[in-house]
Amino acid sequence: MNHTEVIKKLFLLFCTAWFGLFFSQESYSQYYELRHQYENMEENDVKALPYIQLYIDKAKKERKYEKLVQGYKDGIFYTSLDEQKLKYADSMIWAADLSRDRDLIITAHIDKGVIYYYNYKKYQLALNEYLKAYEYSKNTSNDYLKYQNLYHIGVVKSYLGYYDEAAELFGKCLTYYREKSKSNLHPNEIYNNKKGYFNSLHQLIICYRHSGKNKEMNEAIEKGLSEVGDSRDYAQEKAYFLLSKGISEYGDKHYEQALSDLNQSLPCIVKSRDFARLSVNYFFIGKSYLGLKDTKQSIGYFKKIDSIFNKHQFLLPELRENYEILIDYSKKHKDQAQQLYYTGQLLKADSIMSKDFSYLSPKIHKDYDTKTLLEEKNKLQKINYLVTVIIILLIIWAIGLIMLFNKKQKKAKIIRQQYILLEEKFVQEQQIPEEAPVIHVEEKRTNLNGTKVEELLRKLKLFEDKKGFTQKGLTISKLALQLGTNSNYLSQVINEYKGGNFNKYLSQLRINYITNLLFEDRKYLKYNIETLAKECGIASRQNFSDLFYEINGIRPTDFIKKRMQEIEDKE
Known part of the structure; x- marks a missing residue:
């Protein structure tokens, strides 16, 4: 390649670079001119939207994602419709993702979170966006974005009732914004940092108020009013401080x-x-x-x-009392229609608050809890449905009576049958002459000594005849000692020859004894259950009643009633 060709190539390269720079500057100049058409308009002024659309179309065509993010951000600011703000926010996130610029992605998620918080009061959704921004902010060098996001997370935490956690975040924001607002930055940056400072102070005041820290709250209010002054730039912040002062x-x-x-x-x-x-x-x-x-x-x-x-x-939880006051006012003036309406409104508000304020709602003092409100609402409404309700209640009552009557009849039949069986058993026992027991030891277990078994069975027969089973607190060990044997041997004999273990044997003796007394001597029919239990050696009234039912198939109270009725019928 000769010298002339080199000069030509350098000249072409220079021209290309110059024209590229020229057209790039011209393109950016056009973006500036478009924004200049609307940037001084008031927030929510829809007259800005046609210019914003031109700005967005140009950025989209040229794939200038940073400009495209700015265009959607402007759309959020100037549109007056909440649903349109949300659409712009979604588009802003889309453009920021395409740019792969971490700071733009953080900004986009914060802006969407602000819409959920400020325009919709959807705190959980707002917090989700702030947390996404927080993940991206871990690796950014842009401290302003970090603290902006921390501020918004603090706001949501405050509204959800985590006042101490929120106050800690606002304290960090205050420190950061205070230092930045006093540094040598561009006036716009100073303005933004002062805004951040005053808003953080206002949110900290809210946390103090709900935490009962009145001294700290009043000091912060005075500090805010003193520093904000009468500047028109911070009129809204001053209004918030005045609101807090009024509440105080x-x-x-x-x-x-x-x-x-x-x-x-x-x-x-x-x-x-x-x-x-x-x-x-x-x-x-x-x-x-x-x-x-x-x-x-x-x-x-x-x-x-x-x-x-x-x-x-x-509705904020602290304003729940608003409806309680309106309900009381309607009651006092005997306006049932208004009372019903405000009761319904309060129930609806409770339902909404229980979703958004999962931590705070259970802590609210409720003079009108949900159950009371529902009862009050039903009371007001039932005037129109009184006849229907009465008929339904009468039907239910009639069905209940029939079921109760049938249940009583069925129970009476069972009691009658069991009493007859017991009576027949008693009569049969009275007719059978008492004979000495015949013991066939060889038919039983071979490890038991026949002679000893016969002797022990005779002792048991004597124990039964003398009503030794009526002793209180009788155990197998005590009985074995009384009979001159050991408890293991006694247990084996009772199991083999008495048809069950010691407890069953003892219970059978006691219940049979008291049942016979009730049949034979009417004076026992006058005793209460506790006395009857003690008479046969059972300490607990309930235990006696359960054993009586288990062995006889009828409760002692029912047996006594049936026996007394039978005696009266005979007389």
Whole structure:
């Protein structure tokens, strides 16, 4: 290649680079011009959307993913529809993923989380987005994004009731934003960091209030109001500090001052479209009027909260009392229709809160718990269905009576049959003459000595005749000692010749004895169950009743009734 050709190639390379730079600058200039058309418009101003769409189309065509992320971010800011904000957020995440820029991905997930939190009050969904951003933020050098995400995680934790954990996060954010807002940064960055500082302080105040740390709360409020001043740039932040101050004044029963602070904060909060804080504002205005005994004014504000709830299907746990007050007010004025309506609203609010506030909801003090509310609601509704309910109850009652009657008849039949069997057994025993037992030792177990067995059986017969089984606390060891043998040998003899083990043998003797007494002597029919149990050597009333039923197939109380009835019939 000669010298001339080298010069030509260098010239072409220079021209290509120059034209590339020229067109690149021109392209970026066009992005700037498009944004310049709308960047000074107010938030939620839909007139910006046509320019934003041109910006997005251009970035998409040129595959400028950083610009595309910015375009979708602008769409979130300027559209007035919540569902449209969410669509822009999803597109922003899509574009950020294509860019493979970690900081853009973090920003996109944070922005989507903010929409879930701020526009929808879906805290669990918001937290999911913040946690995704947190995973990406572990390896980023952008501290601002890290602390922005920590702040939002703290907000969700605060709303879910984890106040100590949230306060710790806000404390870290305060330290970071305070230092950054005092450093030599671009004015826009100073502004953003100051915003972060004031918002973190406001959220920390909320944590202090719910944790009962009133001293720390009041100090933070005064600090916030002092530092925010009268700057128009931080009017919304000042409104939040005034709201907190009004709530504090209400807590100290300074109702006039509370109303002044709360009303002063109201316009900015209305403008911000933060319906959750607006509900809080209305609630404490209403409570302050209640403190001043102005019920009519207060009820008007409580009804405004109901309107917000109907629109957004959201209620903070601390505002649950709002419906309790409205229910009591309706009761007092005997307005059953309104009472029923507000009861239904409170049940609906409880259902929503139980999902989002899984930690906090069980801790709320409920003067109207769910069971009471349901009973109250049913009480109000049953006026329209009273006749039907009465008929159903009468049918159930009649069926129950029939079933009870049949059960009693069946039980009476069983008792009668068992009593007859017992009576026949008693009569037969009375007719059979008592004879000495005939013992065939050789037919039994060979390891038992026949002579000893006969002797032991005679002792047992004497033990039975003398009613030795009525001794209290009788055990096989005690009986073996009385009979001059050992418990193992006695146990074998009883098992082989008495048809069961020692406990069964003893129980049979005792129950047969007391059954015969009840048949033979009517005075025993007047004894209570405890006395009868002691009479035959059984310590426990329940044990006696169970053994009587097991051996005779009938309870002692039923047997006594049947026996007394039989005696009366004969007489």
